[in-house]
Amino acid sequence: MNIALESPEMLLLIIPVIIAGFYLLRKTKTKLVEWRMLVAFLLVLALAAPYTTVTQTINEEDPSLVLVQDMTTSMGLFPEDTGTGLYEALTADTPTTLVQLTGEKTSLGDAVVQYSGLGNQIVLVTDGNNNAGKDLTEALRFAKDANTPVYLVQPELETNDLSVEMLGDKTVVVDNQNEFDIVVRQASEQSVSYFLEVYVDGEISQSRQFSQDTRNNTISINQAFTTLGAHNLSVKITPSDEDFNKSNNEFYKSLYVIPKPKITLVTADSSSPLASILRNLYEVSVVNDYSGAGNITESKALVLDNQIIGNFSEAEMKEIKNYVSNGGGLIVVGGDKAYNYGKYLNSSLEDVLPVISKPSEFQGGRNLVLVLDISPSTAAHGTLGDILSNAISILRNDNLKDANVGVIAFGSVGYDVSGGFLYMGLPQNLALLEDKISQLTPSEESETSLDQGLAVTKEMLEGEDGELDAIIISDGGIEDSYDASLEAAKELQDMGVNLYFVHIRSSAPSQADQTRTLYAEKLMQELGLQNNYKHIDMGERANIEFEDTVVTPEDEEDEPEDLGTYLLLEYSPDHFITKSVNLTSTSITGYNQVTPKAGAERLVITVTGQPVLTTWRFGLGRVAAFSTDNGDGATRWASAVYNGSNSRLISGMANWAIANPQAEEGAVVEALDTWLGTPSDLTLIMYDEGIPQLKLDGTQIDLALTGRNTYEASVNPDEIGIHNISGYPLAVNYPLEYRDVGLNNDINPLILATGGEIYTEKEARAFLLKDARQNSEREATEPVSLKVYVLLAALVLYLGEVLVRRIREMRRLKQAQGETGAEEAA
Structure with missing residues (x-):
């Protein structure tokens, strides 16, 4: 005590x-x-x-519920009274507060945050599309931390709706081919067709018929502009079938065309693929030696291609450091004279770089299989949601970010859910596994045959190298298959597999009677793995500590060696540089040995975990370390990177380093396109002397001084179309409420992670109150x-x-x- x-x-x-x-x-x-x-x-x-x-232990027979009913305009695709009947049924049996969201903006995140942590449980009756206020993903994580279960009631779609949007840069360079993505969304997953028209400055550019049977379809177009200043694109779809809302069938995009920005390329190979790509996109000054670069402050970015450190004096290193600190971009490209081969280690140049020029220690080599019990007993005793939530929680373990993970489910038979191993270093793979796990349902067969799940686990792990792990997550009802399961587990042990058992305590008779054997615990005891046995209550999350699997490459040599062929992976696919790049099946044959510094961001790596593109901010500038070569010369490591669509990685890297491509002269205006009813923040920078003034469609804009020669304002035009801000274009489109149509299934794993469930309206009437009462059981510490x-x-x-x-x-x-x-x- x-x-x-x-x-x-x-x-x-x-x-x-x-x-x-x-x-x-x-x-x-x-x-x-x-x-x-x-x-x-x-x-x-x-x-x-x-x-x-x-x-x-507190058990509330009448838990306090907050029902958030989404009645915003986007819910017109669903029955008008969605959630009304559920509220009437719930309020008759337990205290229930009704919160209704109306209008042309949906702020689900605000409602979740407001009612979390107050002894409530939250019920969302919505399509799940949040477009105002607090981000819904962050709000659901807040609810989880506040121990507030959130339930999602998904209404039944009554009619289909299509929307269109165009994505791409607003500021583009003259005479360059620019890629724009047209995204067509539909509420259902039925086969639909539509006629698509693309207009450039009001004149039709292309048109054709399209069909799709998926929720989203992305159509890419390329467009170059030969004159400077304001331009615009627009796209229009005409659906052939049912379409609830016509206002979201047309989208406008404004563009501002600027001269090609200046960059300086220091290279001994002026005809390399790297040099060719840069020349096509920018006004490039090519020099063989940095001493001939002249005044680099006139360039938006400096590119050092395969330069040995001996080519620079300390005065030149200081000049480069000051250039980057004051906002210049720096790209350092590798090769047989750079990084570990160019004596960068502990040099002045390395102070600016996001990497250290020595072999990288990286996590990797772990192969993990999650073995999930989806037998009918998990549904009967209410543990299925906890099994799936624990699996998702384990996937998010930081020490698994460089692991390969597979998922197997078992009832009376075992089967591969993930389709083999997926690399967790890619966020899209993590999201895919979370989605597949969240959609698992109980098997129809009555048996719980753990041995069958372990047999499939053995097949998946056979032939794999490195750390081998398997985590069983079950309610422990394995008594009928105990002997066979023990033998299968011993076979995995003989293969060197580390076994864990997460046993979720349920109301099953085999667990309620304390005199009966807990077969899950007995299994791990017989395997000598008692420390790997986790017995947890419903609503809890197992804490499994994975040791780092660290692989250290061989020390670097003085000369490059043949490193074989390595596939590239987009480690951070949502970054500005990589978001429009698809490196699938792209390989390099060599790289420089580098180690990312603390605070640096790895964007592209090899399948073995070696950094290839690493970035960070240095002062006001941006620095990219591209630790493979220019695609030419003696090494020719990265020729494939500079071919076809892969070259977007190079242009993306240069555009990111340049940051602001506009010349720092005169008056520069920036304002993002917006949606009707959503203000756009406008920035004006005065590089020359003059009176700052701007007009929106002829009406004076009130500007506020927010920094040295920097003025800001918020504009909110009340009409859809292209607007004129003193010669600078601004597009206003249909309200954001109408962009995302249909059910948003991306939030399902987050709902389950809070301890909640996902229902149809009919299922909610049958099970929600029962689940809420079960979730109301909690341990409270009182003085x-x-x-x-x-x-x-x-x-x-x-x-x-x-x-x-x-x-x-x-x-x-x-x-x-x-x-x-x-x-x-x-």
Whole structure:
């Protein structure tokens, strides 16, 4: 028992008690003083208010629910009264608060955050599309941290709707081919067809018929502009079938065309694929030696191609460092004279780079299989949601970011859910596995045959190298297949597989009766893996600590060696550089040995985990370390990177390093295209002397000074179309509410992670309240005051002392009376 004090400062009163006590002891030297001192001590302790804490299990028969009913305009695709009947059913049985969202903006995230952590459970009746306020993903994570289950009720789609959007850069360079993505979304997954038209500056450029049977379809187009200034693109679709809303069938995109930005390329190979790509895109000054580069501050970016450190003086290194610190871009391309081969280690240049020029230690070599129990007992006893949520939680373990993971499910048979191993270094693979796991449903067969799941696990892990792990997540009802499962587990042990068992405690008879054998625990005991057995309650998450699997490459040599062929992976596919790049099946035959610094971001790696493109910010500038070659010369490591669509990696890298391609002269305006009802933030930078003023469609804009020569304003045009800001274009499109149509299934794993469930409206009426009551069972720690017990002890001591003293006095009185009587008798 842990005891604490509410007012520990009251213990200071013991000091005068001690002083007074010792004084009286010296004066009287009686036991009475000692008793009274002890009583005083207890009274002071009572004033300090001692207390302890106890843990109690709280079970709410009538849990408090908050039903958030999405009635925004995008919900017109679903029945009008979606959620109304559910609310009436719930409020008749348990306290239920109704929150209705209306209008042309959906702020689900705000509602989740507002009602989380208050003893509530939240029910969302919505399509799941959030377009205002708090990000829904962050809100659901907040709810999870606040131990607030969130349930999702998905309405039934009544009609289909199509929307169109065009993606791409707004600021583009003259005479360059620019790629734009046209995204056509539909609410359902039926086969639809539509006629698509693309307009350039109001004139039709191309048109054709399309069909799709998926939710999203991306159509890429290329367009170059030969004149500077404002231009625009627009796209229009005409669906052949049902289409609920016509306003989201047309989309406008404004563009501002600028001169080619200047960059400086330092290279001994002016005809390399790298040099050719840069020349096509920018105004490039090519020099053989940095000393001939002139004033590099006139360039938006500096590219050092396969340069040995001896080619630079310390004064030149200082100049480069200042250039980047003040906002210049730097790209350092590798080769047989760069990085570990160019003596960069501990040099002045390395201070600016996001990497250290020595072999990289990287996590990798782990192959993990999640073996998930989806037998009917998991649904009957309510553990399926916990099994799936624990699997998703394990996938997000930071030490698995460089692992290969496979997922197997079993009932009476085992089967491969993931389709083999997927590399967790790619966010899209993590999202894919989470989606597949969240959609698992109980098998129809009644048996729980763990041995069948382990047999498929063995097939998946056979022939794999490195760390081999398998995690079983089950409710533990494996008694019928225990012997076969034990043999299958021993076979995996013989292969060197590390086995874990996450046993989720349920209401099953085999677990409710404490005298019965827990077969899951027995299995791990017989394998000698008791430490790998995790017995947790429903709603809890297993904490499995994975040791780092670190592979250290051989020390670098003085000369490049044949490293074989390595596939490239987009480690951060959502970065500006990689978001439009698809490196599938792209290989390099060599690379420089580098190690990313703390704070650097790996964007492209080899399948073995070696960094190939690493970036970071240095001062006001941006630096990219491209640790393979220019595609030519003696090494020819990366020729494939510079071919076809792969060359987007090079242009993306250069555009990122350049940052702002506009010349720093005159007045520069920036404002992103927007949606009707959503303001656009506008920035004006005055590089030359003059009076800052801008007009929106002829009306003066109020500007606020926010920095040196920098002015900002917020504009919110009330009409769809292309608007004019003193010659700078701004496109306003249909309200954002109409872009995302149909059900958003991306949030399903996050819903399950909170401890909630996903239902149709019919399923919600049958199961939601039952699940909410089950989730209301929680352990609460409450303080219990010990003050009354201390006061009672002080009272007992005091009364005891009085009683003892009184008895002694009565004895002395009787003795005195006896002596007096004897004298009288004598």
